[in-house]
Amino acid sequence: MRDWTDISDVLDYFNYEPSNKYYDEDNINGLLEFASTFSEEYPNVEETIMSEMQSIGLTSWRTNAVEKSETYFFEQNDVTTHLLGDMAQREINRKTILQKIDQDTQGQLSPQDKEYEPCVLLQKGAVVTKQGMLEIGMARGSCIHLQSVNDICGTHRWLSQNRFPPRNYVFNAKHGDAHHQAQMFKNRHGNWEMAAQLLTDTRETENLLRMAVGDSVVGDLWYCDNANDCYIYFENQGKTPQHEYHAYHLHEREKNYDKINFAKLKKILF
Numbered sequence: 001m002r003d004w005t006d007i008s009d010v011l012d013y014f015n016y017e018p019s020n021k022y023y024d025e026d027n028i029n030g031l032l033e034f035a036s037t038f039s040e041e042y043p044n045v046e047e048t049i050m051s052e053m054q055s056i057g058l059t060s061w062r063t064n065a066v067e068k069s070e071t072y073f074f075e076q077n078d079v080t081t082h083l084l085g086d087m088a089q090r091e092i093n094r095k096t097i098l099q100k101i102d103q104d105t106q107g108q109l110s111p112q113d114k115e116y117e118p119c120v121l122l123q124k125g126a127v128v129t130k131q132g133m134l135e136i137g138m139a140r141g142s143c144i145h146l147q148s149v150n151d152i153c154g155t156h157r158w159l160s161q162n163r164f165p166p167r168n169y170v171f172n173a174k175h176g177d178a179h180h181q182a183q184m185f186k187n188r189h190g191n192w193e194m195a196a197q198l199l200t201d202t203r204e205t206e207n208l209l210r211m212a213v214g215d216s217v218v219g220d221l222w223y224c225d226n227a228n229d230c231y232i233y234f235e236n237q238g239k240t241p242q243h244e245y246h247a248y249h250l251h252e253r254e255k256n257y258d259k260i261n262f263a264k265l266k267k268i269l270f
Contacts, residue, residue, distance in 0.1 A: 003124035004031055004049060006151070010122060011056045013267065016214035017159060017222070020117070022061035023053065024083040027126060060087055066093065069266050071139040074127070077133045079136070084127075088136040088144045090119050111241075118162045121148040123156065123245050156268045160210045165243055168219075169206050169234075172246035177201055182248070196248035198256065207248050213268065215261055222260045224269055225249060231260055 011021060031075045036046050058122060065086050067128050071078065072085040079085040094116040101114055121127075128258035132154070134146040149155045176182040182197040196204065204227075221234040229248050233256050237244035250257045 001055075006124055007122060008052050008056065008151050010149075010155055011058070013264070014155060015056075016158065016216055016219065017163070018217050020097075021056060021058050022063070022064070022083075023058045025060050025062065026082075028053075045168070047223065058194065066090055073137040073139075074134065084121075084134065084136055084146070087119050087121065087146050088138075089116055091144050091146060093117055117261075118164050119146075120155070120158050121146060122150070123148060124150050132160075145269070152267050156211070156213070163210070163240070167209050167212075167234075168242050168244045169202065169209050170237060170244045170246050172198075172248075175246065175248040196233075196250060198248045200225065200247075200249075201233070205232075209234055209245060213264060215260075215264070220256075220259065221245065222265070224265060231257070233260070242261060 011165040032049060034045055043218065061083055066078055066089050068085065068089050070080075070089065072080045072088045074084050078093065097114065097116045100109060121134065129148045129150070132148050134148055136144045136146060138144065147158060149158050161227075171177065173180070174183050174185055175198045176195075177198045182195040184192050184193055187193055195211065208223050208225060209221070212223040212232070214221040218236060218239055220236050223232050223234075225232045229247060231253050232247055233250050234245040234247045249262070
């Protein structure tokens with residue numbers, strides 16, 4: 001039960017990430033069968049788990065299984081029709097699409113042709129990994145490697161490196177950047193005030209945006225900028241396919257500083 005609580009906490013932490021969350025039916029059925037032995041408790045453990053799964057948005061991977069082009073093995077067991085086989089096929093599909101993108105020197109691929117779904121296995125000891133990796137064999141003799149994570153920090157690192165579609169930073173003249181001064185603007189009360197200054201350049205801002213966390217899929221993001229000894233705030237530009245954000249740095253008592261969830265940040269920074 002502790003393992004489920006840990007996994008549930010991870011999924012709940014990343015509620016701001018637009019992602020598909022799948023569960024393995026065999027694994028969950030085993031958990032629910034064990035939970036049913038506590039049926040006399042209140043609230044009912046089995047019902048609590050099912051309620052949490054629904055709240056998180058978990059669905060069976062079989063509802064969106066991909067067509068297999070290979071036969072897959074894990075530790076000499078055929079997993080083609082199992083979760084690991086589906087993940088292996090998705091990884092192959094991802095690599096194929098990335099290869100096509102690299103070869104598309106004429107820009108003939110449509111945005112839809114460039115879409116892929118990176119995946120990671122979130123688990124607590126269900127399968128043994130080597131440095132967070134699972135080796136899935138294929139009938140033709142080669143193999144594919146899948147990544148596995150088991151906590152908030154590991155999941156955060158994976159998302160920062162593999163998120164798709166990626167977030168995009170958009171320069172906002174009002175806040176400037178490392179090379180441009182922030183500007184004065186007229187607030188809603190008709191008074192002039194200085195906008196918060198963005199202290200980093202484009203590359204640094206993009207790196208911080210990759211690691212930023214939030215509280216909502218459509219909300220703003222924030223992160224700690226240790227190099228500048230303050231926090232960076234990313235305002236969501238709206239629900240667009242480009243996933244765009246503009247940014248600025250914040251110190252205590254500045255506008256939007258109180259919107260930063262410091263307790264959430266602490267779980268990945270310390």
